[in-house]
Amino acid sequence: MEPRETPKTSAKSGRMGAVTEKPRVPMAPTAMAMDRSSEGLEAVPKGLLRLAGGLTAGSYMIYVHPRRAMLLRRLCCRFPRPRSDGGSSETMPYQEIVFEIRNDAAWIGINRPEVRNAFREQTLDEIAEALNSTRTDPTIVAAVVYGVGGHFSAGGDFHAMMKLNKANSYMWNDRMQMVAMTCRNLPIPVIAMVEGACVGGGHELMLWCDLVVAAEDSIFGQTGARVGACPTVGATQYIGKLIGERRAKEMIFLCKRYSGAEAADIGLANEAVPAAELLARVEEVVAQIKGYSSQTIRSTKVSLNFDSDALYPSWQHGMELLANIWGTEESLEGMNAFLEKRPADFHQFRKRNRAALDAYMDDFSEGRNQSESSRRAREG
The missing domain is CATH 3.90.226.10 (2-enoyl-CoA Hydratase; Chain A, domain 1)
Incomplete structure (x- = not known):
């Protein structure tokens, strides 16, 4: 299939002019070219073909968000x-x-x-x-x-x-x-x-x-x-x-x-x-x-x-x-403990959370969970 002309609006006239350009894809996608040989073409799953943003005579061009590009490249570009x-x-x-x-x-x-x-x-x-x-x-x-x-x-x-x-x-x-x-x-x-x-x-x-x-x-x-x-x-x-x-x-x-x-x-x-x-x-x-x-x-x-x-x-x-x-x-304590062949000390995090909760409750009971001006106004 030959590259086709894509309509583009002139900034001055607003008219549609026929110019050849790469299709615009939002979110700065990564373009991934794939072999369009008889085997390479058949190997690409249909679901991924629906992501295709353009076609050339020798390859499929898939446009995809960079976050997914690496995964799709492995799945499509070198599909055995x-x-x-x-x-x-x-x-x-x-x-x-x-x-x-x-x-x-x-x-x-x-x-x-x-x-x-x-x-x-x-x-x-x-x-x-x-x-x-x-x-x-x-x-x-x-x-x-x-x-x-x-x-x-x-x-x-x-x-x-x-x-x-x-x-x-x-x-x-x-x-x-x-x-x-x-x-x-x-x-x-x-x-x-x-x-x-x-x-x-x-x-x-x-x-x-x-x-x-x-x-x-x-x-x-x-x-x-x-x-x-x-x-x-x-x-x-x-x-x-x-x-x-x-x-x-x-x-x-x-x-x-x-x-x-x-x-x-x-x-x-x-x-x-x-x-x-x-x-x-x-x-x-x-x-x-x-x-x-x-x-x-x-x-x-x-x-x-x-x-x-x-x-x-x-x-x-x-x-x-x-x-x-x-x-x-x-999480890191658990994994490090496994690698170091020792028991994990998870209870330290419960104790830390208890201390944080106690501090919160003290502030609550003493009225320290408000601004100083609000506190003085209420006391007055």
């Missing part, structure tokens, strides 16, 4: 196109995940075993990118999310999370929501294959998946109260729906943990098997899905998610709450 070929296997190049198409399934492994697969911003970008890329190959029947090296995920990497504050919180929160919504919106089932630690943000990642197959000795838990984090991007919304409000509060307030076998018994996981049989069982589930109607699975996934999709405002609310947590002294 997976290919599935029966029993063949193809591995895609990533830095923090392993992505492989095998037996018509996408296998996405968090590859940071040195930190029990704790994730940072780049990890979340790559997970979302890999999941989204499955849309370009209709022969992919399911996506399997797992952890490399014996653990599903220990959650967020504190070395990344300790750099967050209210001003930059969206850099983390938006990515968490991006991965969550990608899992829920994909037309194929997303399966969590859980072994080892599945705690904190890793537990929330598991909650976003459609099906969960766990090793019997794996560990499920929320650690926010222990480390000063706030699990409001999935945990507070979904755990209560799965295992009941009382157990959810116990899991979140008291950091109660469940084994994989217990998780299956109470409804956090679909089933638990011996660790040695986990991979084979997940492959059986994938093969079973392959034999069923894709349009039925796609449509019923949308319908089944309808009720919990209504919780989306709670996600937004939760991310705002989380923004107020990042960077606080209490």
Whole structure:
């Protein structure tokens, strides 16, 4: 498509004159050019194409607010196109995940075993990118999310999370929501294959998946109260729906943990098997899905998610709450204590709050919560 002429009003005459100019986009957007080759073009999700502000013969030009530009650049500009070929296997190049198409399934492994697969911003970008890329190959029947090296995920990497504050919180929160919504919106089932630690943000990642197959000795838990984090991007919304409000509060307030076998018994996981049989069982589930109607699975996934999709405002609310947590002294105390392998001293903040409240009440009772002139007038 050739560049088209855009009407522009003359400042002097007010008449419309045909001049060639770049379309005006508000809020100083970032322009992102994307390859318009046959594969690169097809790889861009339709939802992002609607953001297009202009087209040229060789590329799409997407105009987007700078705040979102970095995320969209990763999702659009270097979108891989997976290919599935029966029993063949193809591995895609990533830095923090392993992505492989095998037996018509996408296998996405968090590859940071040195930190029990704790994730940072780049990890979340790559997970979302890999999941989204499955849309370009209709022969992919399911996506399997797992952890490399014996653990599903220990959650967020504190070395990344300790750099967050209210001003930059969206850099983390938006990515968490991006991965969550990608899992829920994909037309194929997303399966969590859980072994080892599945705690904190890793537990929330598991909650976003459609099906969960766990090793019997794996560990499920929320650690926010222990480390000063706030699990409001999935945990507070979904755990209560799965295992009941009382157990959810116990899991979140008291950091109660469940084994994989217990998780299956109470409804956090679909089933638990011996660790040695986990991979084979997940492959059986994938093969079973392959034999069923894709349009039925796609449509019923949308319908089944309808009720919990209504919780989306709670996600937004939760991310705002989380923004107020990042960077606080209490949050940093919890994370530092974890890294230093010592008990966190959270009670110091309760004592500080008590002292502040006592000072307020003293001022209130002595009438010091008013101007001096008002005080003299009342005393007179």
